[in-house]
Amino acid sequence: MTQTTPPRTLPDVATLMRQVLYALLPGTALLLYLYGFGLLSNLILACLCAWGLEALMLHLRQRPLPPFLSDYSVIVTGWLLAVSLPACSPWWLILISMVFAVVIGKHLYGGLGQNPFNPAMLGYAAVLISFPLEMTRWPDPARTGFDAAGLDALLAGVFGIGSLHWDSLSGATPLDQVRMALHGGKSLVDSGMPLFSWPRTLGWNLLNLAWLGGGLWLLWQRVISWHIPVALLGSLTLFSGLFWLLDPGHYASPLFHLLQGATMLGAFFIATDPVTASTTPLGKILYAGGIGAFVYIIRTWGGYPDAMAFAVLIMNMAVPLLDHYTQPRVYGHRHRWLP
Amino acid sequence: MNRLQQLFRYLFPPHGLTLDGHKQVSTSREVTTLAASQCSVLYLPLQQHAGSKARLKVAVGERVLRGQCLTWIEPGVSVPVHAPTSGHVLAIEARPVAHPSGLSDTCIVLGPDGLDEADPQGLPPLPDYTQLDDATLRCRICEAGIVGLGGAVFPAAIKLNVKPDVPIRQLIINGAECEPWITCDDMLMRTRADEILAGASLMLQVLASHAPDGKLTCLIGIEDNKPEAIASMQTALMALTLREGRSPPHTLRVVPIPTRYPAGGEKQLIRQLTGQEVPSGGRPADIGMICHNVATARAIYRAVALGEPLMSRYVTVTGDGVTAPANFEVPFGMPVGELVRHAGGMLEPDCTLNMGGSMMGMALHSEQVPVVKATNCIRVLRPLPEQAPDITLPCIRCGRCAEACPMSLLPQQLFWHAHARELEQAEALHLFDCIECGCCTHVCPSHIPLVSYYRFAKADIRSKRTARTLADQARTRHEFREQRLERARRERAEKLARHKAAVKQSPPTERNIPDDSGTAGVAATPPPAADDPRNAAIQAALERAQARKAALTQQEPRESGS
Ligand code: SF4
Ligand code: SF4
Numbered sequence: 001m002t003q004t005t006p007p008r009t010l011p012d013v014a015t016l017m018r019q020v021l022y023a024l025l026p027g028t029a030l031l032l033y034l035y036g037f038g039l040l041s042n043l044i045l046a047c048l049c050a051w052g053l054e055a056l057m058l059h060l061r062q063r064p065l066p067p068f069l070s071d072y073s074v075i076v077t078g079w080l081l082a083v084s085l086p087a088c089s090p091w092w093l094i095l096i097s098m099v100f101a102v103v104i105g106k107h108l109y110g111g112l113g114q115n116p117f118n119p120a121m122l123g124y125a126a127v128l129i130s131f132p133l134e135m136t137r138w139p140d141p142a143r144t145g146f147d148a149a150g151l152d153a154l155l156a157g158v159f160g161i162g163s164l165h166w167d168s169l170s171g172a173t174p175l176d177q178v179r180m181a182l183h184g185g186k187s188l189v190d191s192g193m194p195l196f197s198w199p200r201t202l203g204w205n206l207l208n209l210a211w212l213g214g215g216l217w218l219l220w221q222r223v224i225s226w227h228i229p230v231a232l233l234g235s236l237t238l239f240s241g242l243f244w245l246l247d248p249g250h251y252a253s254p255l256f257h258l259l260q261g262a263t264m265l266g267a268f269f270i271a272t273d274p275v276t277a278s279t280t281p282l283g284k285i286l287y288a289g290g291i292g293a294f295v296y297i298i299r300t301w302g303g304y305p306d307a308m309a310f311a312v313l314i315m316n317m318a319v320p321l322l323d324h325y326t327q328p329r330v331y332g333h334r335h336r337w338l339p
Numbered sequence: 340m341n342r343l344q345q346l347f348r349y350l351f352p353p354h355g356l357t358l359d360g361h362k363q364v365s366t367s368r369e370v371t372t373l374a375a376s377q378c379s380v381l382y383l384p385l386q387q388h389a390g391s392k393a394r395l396k397v398a399v400g401e402r403v404l405r406g407q408c409l410t411w412i413e414p415g416v417s418v419p420v421h422a423p424t425s426g427h428v429l430a431i432e433a434r435p436v437a438h439p440s441g442l443s444d445t446c447i448v449l450g451p452d453g454l455d456e457a458d459p460q461g462l463p464p465l466p467d468y469t470q471l472d473d474a475t476l477r478c479r480i481c482e483a484g485i486v487g488l489g490g491a492v493f494p495a496a497i498k499l500n501v502k503p504d505v506p507i508r509q510l511i512i513n514g515a516e517c518e519p520w521i522t523c524d525d526m527l528m529r530t531r532a533d534e535i536l537a538g539a540s541l542m543l544q545v546l547a548s549h550a551p552d553g554k555l556t557c558l559i560g561i562e563d564n565k566p567e568a569i570a571s572m573q574t575a576l577m578a579l580t581l582r583e584g585r586s587p588p589h590t591l592r593v594v595p596i597p598t599r600y601p602a603g604g605e606k607q608l609i610r611q612l613t614g615q616e617v618p619s620g621g622r623p624a625d626i627g628m629i630c631h632n633v634a635t636a637r638a639i640y641r642a643v644a645l646g647e648p649l650m651s652r653y654v655t656v657t658g659d660g661v662t663a664p665a666n667f668e669v670p671f672g673m674p675v676g677e678l679v680r681h682a683g684g685m686l687e688p689d690c691t692l693n694m695g696g697s698m699m700g701m702a703l704h705s706e707q708v709p710v711v712k713a714t715n716c717i718r719v720l721r722p723l724p725e726q727a728p729d730i731t732l733p734c735i736r737c738g739r740c741a742e743a744c745p746m747s748l749l750p751q752q753l754f755w756h757a758h759a760r761e762l763e764q765a766e767a768l769h770l771f772d773c774i775e776c777g778c779c780t781h782v783c784p785s786h787i788p789l790v791s792y793y794r795f796a797k798a799d800i801r802s803k804r805t806a807r808t809l810a811d812q813a814r815t816r817h818e819f820r821e822q823r824l825e826r827a828r829r830e831r832a833e834k835l836a837r838h839k840a841a842v843k844q845s846p847p848t849e850r851n852i853p854d855d856s857g858t859a860g861v862a863a864t865p866p867p868a869a870d871d872p873r874n875a876a877i878q879a880a881l882e883r884a885q886a887r888k889a890a891l892t893q894q895e896p897r898e899s900g901s
Contacts, residue, residue, distance in 0.1 A: 113733035140773035
């Protein structure tokens with residue numbers, strides 16, 4: 001006679017990961033509209049690399065392929081990297097970042113569920129440190145659609161061939177411009193930043209709104225809990241609002257921070273990676289609050305154009321501690337801190 | 340306002356789970372009483388309760404009568420087993436019983452003779468029970484073999500035997516029945532509400548002396564997915580209040596509670612009804628409460644008022660593989676296969692049998708397993724369609740298990756330590772507060788059988804503890820023995836020394852030669868003169884004593900022989 005295990009009708013890991021992919025669709029569609037072939041190549045290359053490296057690692061670690069390859073978790077990692085890297089990223093850049101993400105970030109730590117650092121962000125941070133030039137050049141959306149010009153850009157960017165010179169296509173992101181302005185001591189208006197230009201700035205805003213939409217759907221589907229997005233966006237708003245109120249001429253507004261760069265992608269898709277986030281409710285809030293703070297600090301005073309990757313990695317390190325000190329009160333026990 | 344509440348529930352979801360109850364499957368048919376005398380054979384395990392096995396009073400071949408006690412009544416040690424009908428004891432042997440370990444256990448095999456003759460020496464009915472004192476009532480509850488029928492099968496008399504100085508303010512009657520599929524308590528409340536209330540009043544009577552101000556409250560918690568049961572209980576309560584007059588000594592209340600698994604867990608029910616929590620490792624009595632199941636209350640009433648020992652109970656037969664799912668009043672000992680035939684039999688030959696609900700139940704591997712005091716539900720399940728085996732992925736730390744855990748434990752960390760066999764850490768994370776409700780397993784997206792790990796770890800820790808206790812006892816025994824031997828050696832040596840000294844002392848009366856230990860005190864004293872009157876007196880006394888001793892040794896064999 002064996003104890004039966006309770007029935008399961010709830011989503012499994014593969015379903016959860018699929019839902020994350022669905023939620024990524026609106027933002028991805030917008031990116032495809034803006035960058036055309038440039039983003040398509042990112043996606044295809046990243047997912048191929050991810051899948052291939054995962055299979056290779058599973059084979060080397062002598063794990064069964066089917067359950068692990070079909071859980072979609074590595075596809076989510078690849079997808080997240082594909083939409084984080086600049087469009088038309090060179091193939092070797094994608095490969096290197098995927099090696100860092102899948103091989104070092106995931107499998108060397110023991111595979112699914114064992115990795116302390118967010119694999120996608122580890123891969124992103126690794127190439128950002130190693131190849132800062134390639135990582136800061138987002139192509140001009142006007143030059144990279146689904147047309148002949150886009151194809152030319154694709155060849156130039158991804159494979160380094162063709163008649164086009166890649167540098168002429170790309171430029172800094174608005175976030176980068178703001179940081180440059182601040183570092184140069186200029187005010188935002190003086191730096192000549194086109195605050196409302198399509199598609200440069202508004203494109204980014206729209207993209208963040210698309211991620212936000214997908215993220216809200218995930219919340220509604222209960223794939224993620226509210227703690228991390230709310231705490232992350234809350235703390236980012238708090239810090240940016242504080243400095244903006246002190247000196248609106250120098251510091252960008254909270255709205256700008258919320259709708260630029262990888263804010264929404266990070267808040268709903270990256271920081272919410274369950275494996276590397278804190279697991280207790282209070283722990284999640286502290287973890288995401290910390291990410292929000294670090295994002296603001298690094299964006300404002302750091303040397304990199306965007307900060308999500310570093311902020312997430314830094315807070316990943318604090319997770320064991322957070323988990324330990326934020327354990328909920330068990331039924332029938334007294335509270336740890338309160339009398 | 341409602342929106343706000345919804346938002347609040349979304350932000351801070353209550354622990355536990357909302358499950359599909361499958362209750363209506365078995366509540367549409369009337370309850371049928373199955374006669375024990377019609378059974379071909381009854382298997383009565385000696386252990387149907389938490390505690391040690393009952394000791395047999397009957398022998399193979401003996402004829403027993405309905406209601407006859409088949410085991411010795413040992414209050415506080417075991418719970419007696421009664422014969423559900425008259426018949427012969429065919430055998431006393433190990434038979435398959437419902438136990439997760441899958442082991443067999445000693446059963447009395449009873450062959451009913453169809454006469455259903457009652458035992459004239461059985462328990463006499465006590466119709467004027469309201470006049471009885473608590474000791475008499477507890478004695479009756481023990482004699483009638485009543486255990487907690489909610490599933491824990493803890494002896495009811497022991498639970499009601501509160502230490503004299505412990506105040507009790509509330510009696511909780513558990514009618515929540517939160518597990519999916521099970522409806523036996525629901526049907527009991529619909530059909531036997533008055534008996535349940537009478538039983539609850541009896542319990543109040545037993546506990547009355549513990550109430551600090553003489554007043555007890557009885558809260559009957561019922562999940563709000565059983566409106567018929569709630570209505571029936573409320574009607575019966577109203578009738579009771581009218582009968583007892585304007586001011587009943589104690590207050591009884593029927594309290595509907597939200598349907599959320601595991602609302603019927605003792606600790607969860609207490610928190611839901613009173614807002615208080617049972618301290619970890621403690622019992623409800625520590626916070627002035629006693630908790631009993633509705634079926635136990637009814638059994639107590641029948642035992643006291645009708646003199647009927649516990650011989651049957653309501654059992655749900657349900658599942659998607661049975662023809663006519665319904666509730667039955669089943670005599671103990673009936674094989675589950677026979678019970679299922681009473682419900683129309685299986686729809687397909689290869690259905691599986693389960694005991695209990697879908698969350699905490701267990702699979703039965705034999706149709707011969709008897710219905711016992713703990714059996715609340717038999718589920719007949721169609722074989723699952725051929726599908727990929729359930730693959731377990733690693734834990735992705737999603738925290739869903741912690742969100743669902745009604746005890747606010749951290750199942751994923753418990754799992755981590757239980758998996759790594761780090762039992763101390765698991766204990767430090769309050770492994771023993773886990774009530775094995777299965778919520779965590781139910782929600783885990785990686786399909787990890789979490790509860791199994793906890794059960795295993797708990798059993799492991801318990802057996803280690805037992806081994807340690809045994810080792811400690813053995814060590815203490817060994818040390819004690821060593822001490823005893825050492826003392827015996829020492830005493831022998833002392834005696835020897837004294838004897839030696841005495842031997843040395845006596846010769847000088849004849850010879851005045853100091854031996855080699857001439858420095859010894861006594862021997863060194865100058866020999867007393869034979870004509871010393873003191874010496875003569877001592878000599879006389881010694882002779883008298885010797886004579887007496889001789890007389891005694893002669894007497895002794897006679898005395899012991901007589
Ligand atoms: S089985 Fe134990 S750990 Fe799992 S939810 Fe129930 S009480 Fe919590
Ligand atoms: S529900 Fe399962 S996968 Fe999620 S944290 Fe708990 S054990 Fe891990």
